[in-house]
Amino acid sequence: FIASWYVQRPTKSYSSAIVFKDYFDVMFRDRDYSPKQIIALTQIFRSIDDYWNNKDEVKTDKDLSRGKSVLRYHHLYALSIVMCCFNNVAFSMVPNPDIVYTLLSNNNLLDEIIDLSYEILTSALKTARDESVDALKDDANSNLMNFFVMNWLKNLDSIRAINKSARAVIAAGKMFKKDFFDVCYRVLYMPNMFINRLPVGGELKDS
Numbered sequence: 001f002i003a004s005w006y007v008q009r010p011t012k013s014y015s016s017a018i019v020f021k022d023y024f025d026v027m028f029r030d031r032d033y034s035p036k037q038i039i040a041l042t043q044i045f046r047s048i049d050d051y052w053n054n055k056d057e058v059k060t061d062k063d064l065s066r067g068k069s070v071l072r073y074h075h076l077y078a079l080s081i082v083m084c085c086f087n088n089v090a091f092s093m094v095p096n097p098d099i100v101y102t103l104l105s106n107n108n109l110l111d112e113i114i115d116l117s118y119e120i121l122t123s124a125l126k127t128a129r130d131e132s133v134d135a136l137k138d139d140a141n142s143n144l145m146n147f148f149v150m151n152w153l154k155n156l157d158s159i160r161a162i163n164k165s166a167r168a169v170i171a172a173g174k175m176f177k178k179d180f181f182d183v184c185y186r187v188l189y190m191p192n193m194f195i196n197r198l199p200v201g202g203e204l205k206d207s
Helices: 016-028 035-053 056-060 062-086 097-106 110-138 149-153 156-176 178-187
Strands: 093-095 194-196
Touching: 035 062, 035 097, 035 110, 056 062, 062 093, 062 097, 062 110, 062 149, 062 156, 093 097, 097 110, 110 149, 110 156, 149 156, 156 178
Parallel strands: none
Antiparallel strands: 093 194
């Protein structure tokens, strides 16, 4: 999950071998992750894992079920983007997970923010799936392939889609769930607790 959070590449998190092959130097050479940060990140990810194990929709939606093992890492990424939104910082910034977990726990918001980031993730996935179906309908003779969730999850398009979805969901939330979002903007404010994501190339131009 370090790749999902610090490198912002959940697209690689499905394979520890690929993560270590592609990102070992940038993630671990001359990097000193504090135990508190790793413990906090572990607690957040475990909470996300529990969420997926108990979510009925995961059992009934074939793409959520098929992609569950990888989608959890995209969910973790989406949660970090939610924190960027509530602090009005660029999506290329990475929040300190220790501070994130402390703020969410102390304000009894962990479950709500996990649910919000799940909404952002699934909205992005379903939009991509619908667009794929529409494209096939428009050109039945094309060489376009059917939507396959695992291919989408391994592609940078999934990260761009999550970023776009986050903007839309947060904007809608500020209108339709104003009281809740006002609280989030106030109690989840964590100035000077962000770092630049670790550089790995293939930068996301719209992030």
